[in-house]
Amino acid sequence: MLKTERQQSILAMCDRYGTITVKFIQEVLAVSDMTIRRDLEELAQKKQLLRVHGGAQKMTSEEQLISSIEGTKAANELSHNEKKKLHTKEKEYIAKHAAAYITKEDDTIFLGSGTTIELMTQYIEHDSLRIVTNSLPVFNLLSETKRFELYLIGGLYREKTGAFVGSIANEAVQKIGIKKAFVGVNGLKGTEVSNFSIEEGTLQKIVLDNAAEKCLVSDANKFDHSDFYNFYDLRKIDALFTDSTLSAELKSYYQQYTKIIQ
Known part of the structure; x- marks a missing residue:
């Protein structure tokens, strides 16, 4: 044969x-x-x-999809639509728990770019909030509800993620007082928080530095991995939201740096 x-x-x-x-x-x-x-x-x-x-x-069909898409991840950034197809159950789980962390009326909240944060928009319960975002998909989802005082940060548009970045966006967020900021990541390796884009990472760092409470959202498969640009120190983060599939071993390791919420 x-x-x-x-x-x-x-x-x-x-x-x-x-x-x-x-x-x-x-x-x-x-x-x-x-x-x-x-x-x-x-x-x-x-x-x-x-x-x-x-x-x-x-x-499984999902494992085949993940393998085919992530096979080129080291060299190419995934598109927004590709990311939406990955780890959907885990992202839904994270989104619910992260949205529940928004507990006070009249707070100023920053929501960054990313498919998990887009899902958060479905679960925010409070109406009296001021929400700032540099993500066009997040802005569009929230504007449909007509519930919030919305601010869209402008700048250079990145089609890959639907986010506005660059000097104009950086200058705008520097002037805003933020109570809670939620930022997505592509990788977590030791104390290093990373993503694919220097421009997005720079804006995310400014936002997190200015926020009273700094929050990250990340599904479990991003733990113990790194991407191109390290933009933040995990030890400065107040809460890291992840899904229930994170192993006890990894949770124990990363809890020495920040609070893990599953």
């Missing part, structure tokens, strides 16, 4: 049974243990299945 035929057979077995063992593949294809293991490693590297102890497992 040719290698391509053998690997197609392995993928077909994965699709049918979900999880298969090396021993089972051996019995079906009558090839050596070493050959099967090489095939499984190669298919796993191609993101066509998941390698598990003693065999392999079919990838």
Whole structure:
């Protein structure tokens, strides 16, 4: 049997049974243990299945989507639409808890760019708030409710994230007193908080420095990872909102730097 035929057979077995063992593949294809293991490693590297102890497992549709999108993440920033498709349940969970942290009427709140923060707009309960944002999607979502005093920070528009950045935006946020700021991240590594864009990171740093309470939102897969630009020190953050999938080990490690809210 040719290698391509053998690997197609392995993928077909994965699709049918979900999880298969090396021993089972051996019995079906009558090839050596070493050959099967090489095939499984190669298919796993191609993101066509998941390698598990003693065999392999079919990838879910979401895992396939994440693999295909994040495969180029190191070199390219994901688009706004691509990010919206990733870790949706986790982001929904974070958004609810972060929005519940807004407890006082008449506060000035800053909401940054990012798909998790966009979801927060659905769960803000208080009406008497002044909300400042540099995110066009966040502004559009909030303007539809007609509930808040809204301020959209202008500047250079970044289509990738729907955010306004640059010197005009930086100057504007420097003059605003913020009670609570919510900022999204692309990576958390030790005390370093990072994202892809220097321009967005610069504005986020200014906002966090000016805020009485500094909050980050991040799904668990961003922990112990770093992106291109380190824009803040985690030890200065008051609260970090994440989802319930964060491991106890990582939570314990990062709690030495800030308060983790799940």
